[in-house]
Amino acid sequence: MHITNQKSAPREPVTSPLFTGSDVTRQPLAPDSQDYTVNIINFGKGVRNKLHTHESDQLLIVTAGTGIVATEQEERTVNVGDVILIPAGERHWHGSGQDSAFSHIALTRAGSKLTQIED
16 A cells, blocks of 8 residues: 655656646656556646546546546636546646646546647
């Protein structure tokens, strides 16, 4: 058994063309899991990821701030405690609004491929 507290998980800067800005960090919560990729992703104000898909379902659990989760058909505001299930293959993006930083736990199947659609 391994217990991690989200408050003490180290913040690692994330540099990726997937994000619209550089104010993004990742906190690994289960780095030794063979089945799941589980991270807290922290977005600075106004930063989001670009339209993308995953090979597996993705589960997001909002832990701080107010954010936006969107598909090509809808855009929803989400808050602390909201749980979002994004089915495998659904084109979507998520991140912070202009007025609030935003954090969520992101859970996907380990090894699941992410495909960025938006440049």
